[in-house]
Amino acid sequence: MYQSIENILKALEEKGVEMIDPRQVYVSPDVDLDRIYPGSVLYPGTRLTGSRTLIGTGAKIGTEGPATVNDSVIGAKASIASGYVTEATLLPRAKTGGSCHLRGGTLLEEEANTAHAVGLKQTIMMYGVTMGSLINFCDALLSGGLSRKVHTEVGSGFIHFNFTPWGESGDKATPSLIGTVTEGVFLDKPPIFLGGMSGIVGPKEIGFGSMTIAGQVLRKSVPDGIMYSGKSSSFERPFSYNNTMPSEKHINLIRESNIEYLAQLYALKAWYTHIRLKRSRICENEELSLVYAGALETIEECVKERIKRYGSFATQWDAKALNDACLGEEAPEFCDTIDWKPELEYDKWIWSLSDSEKSSLHSWIVSCAERIKNGL
Numbered sequence: 001m002y003q004s005i006e007n008i009l010k011a012l013e014e015k016g017v018e019m020i021d022p023r024q025v026y027v028s029p030d031v032d033l034d035r036i037y038p039g040s041v042l043y044p045g046t047r048l049t050g051s052r053t054l055i056g057t058g059a060k061i062g063t064e065g066p067a068t069v070n071d072s073v074i075g076a077k078a079s080i081a082s083g084y085v086t087e088a089t090l091l092p093r094a095k096t097g098g099s100c101h102l103r104g105g106t107l108l109e110e111e112a113n114t115a116h117a118v119g120l121k122q123t124i125m126m127y128g129v130t131m132g133s134l135i136n137f138c139d140a141l142l143s144g145g146l147s148r149k150v151h152t153e154v155g156s157g158f159i160h161f162n163f164t165p166w167g168e169s170g171d172k173a174t175p176s177l178i179g180t181v182t183e184g185v186f187l188d189k190p191p192i193f194l195g196g197m198s199g200i201v202g203p204k205e206i207g208f209g210s211m212t213i214a215g216q217v218l219r220k221s222v223p224d225g226i227m228y229s230g231k232s233s234s235f236e237r238p239f240s241y242n243n244t245m246p247s248e249k250h251i252n253l254i255r256e257s258n259i260e261y262l263a264q265l266y267a268l269k270a271w272y273t274h275i276r277l278k279r280s281r282i283c284e285n286e287e288l289s290l291v292y293a294g295a296l297e298t299i300e301e302c303v304k305e306r307i308k309r310y311g312s313f314a315t316q317w318d319a320k321a322l323n324d325a326c327l328g329e330e331a332p333e334f335c336d337t338i339d340w341k342p343e344l345e346y347d348k349w350i351w352s353l354s355d356s357e358k359s360s361l362h363s364w365i366v367s368c369a370e371r372i373k374n375g376l
Contacts, residue, residue: 003029012036020044037076037287043067045082054294056092056287064098072102073294076287081116089298091291097133105305107298110347111148115156122305124268126184127347132156132196139175141264143184144208145191152179155196155214162202166244173254173313174202175261175306181268182366183208186358187350190225203257251319258310259376262303262327267369269299270331275361276346283342303327326375331368336360
C-alpha cells in the first residue's frame with residue numbers, strides 16, 4: 001500500500017531513527033521500515049530505495065554529503081560518507097569515504113574501509129582491509145592482516161584491470177585473489193600492501209606478507225613474503241580484436257584462476273552459513289543475522305558472476321567447461337566442539353580461539369575449498 005513520504009519519515013522518527021533534516025531525506029515506499037533500525041542516522045541528502053535495504057543500529061548515512069543506498073545492507077555502526085551504494089553489503093563498523101561508488105557483488109567486512117572516490121564491483125574486502133583514494137576494483141577478493149591497525153592496504157590510485165578485449169566482446173573471466181579466505185578468516189596472517197599509482201592485470205594471486213612497489217602494473221602473481229617490483233614491457237605486434245587468439249597457456253591460467261576463486265567464494269559462503277550465522281543465532285542477535293544473510297546474498301551473486309563470465313570465456317575460446325553444479329551443494333556442517341563465546345564481538349571471538357579450535361576450523365574450511373576445486 002502506498003505511503004506518503006511524510007508518513008514514512010514520521011514512522012521512522014517515532015521508532016527512533018535520527019534525521020538531521022527530514023526535509024532532505026527520501027525513503028522510497030518499497031523500503032521495509034522494519035529494516036531501518038532505531039539509532040541509525042540519516043543525514044541531509046540521504047536517499048533509501050529498494051526492498052532489500054537495511055540500515056543497522058547506529059549506522060550513519062551521508063555524513064559528508066548526499067548518499068543513495070539502494071537494495072543494500074548496512075550493518076550496525078557502519079557508515080557511508082557520500083556516494084552511491086547499490087546491491088552491496090557492509091558488515092558492522094565498515095566505512096566508505098566520500099563519493100564512493102559500490103555496485104553489485106560488493107562486500108565489506110568489519111572495519112574494512114575506503115577513503116574518497118573508490119569504485120567497487122564484485123569485490124570482497126575482508127576484515128580490516130583498507131583502500132586509499134581514487135581506486136577502482138572489480139572482480140577481486142582481498143584479505144590479510146592481524147587487526148584494524150595491522151591490515152592489508154591498497155594505496156591510492158590503484159586499479160584492478162578486469163577486462164581483456166580479445167574476441168567478439170572481450171571477457172571478464174579475470175578474478176584476482178589478494179590473500180585467501182581459507183587463511184584470512186582467522187585474522188592471523190601478515191598484511192599485504194599494494195603500492196599506489198599501480199594496477200593488477202587480472203587474474204593474479206598476491207600472497208600474505210607481500211609488498212608491491214608503487215608505480216607499476218603487476219603482470220604476474222606474487223608469492224607470500226615478497227617485495228616485488230616488475231619490469232616494464234615494451235613491444236609492438238599486429239593486433240585484431242577478433243583474430244587474436246589467446247594461447248593455450250593463457251586459457252589454462254584463466255580456468256585454474258576461476259576454479260581457485262570459486263573455491264574461495266564457496267569457503268566464504270560456508271563460513272557465513274555454518275560459523276557466522278550460527279554464532280549470531282547463539283548470540284540471539286536477529287539484526288546481525290539479517291546482515292549476515294545479506295552478506296550471503298552478495299557472496300552468491302559473486303559466485304553467479306564468476307560462472308557467467310567464465311562460461312562466456314569458455315564458449316568463445318572452446319575452453320573446458322566447469323562442472324558448476326557442485327557449487328549449489330551445501331557445504332558440510334562444522335561439527336566439532338567449540339566455545340562460541342556469545343558475549344564477545346566477532347573479531348574478539350576469532351582472536352580468542354584456542355590453537356586446537358583454530359586447527360579444527362582451519363581443516364574444515366580448507367576441506368570445503370578443496371571439495372569444490374576437485375568438483376569443478
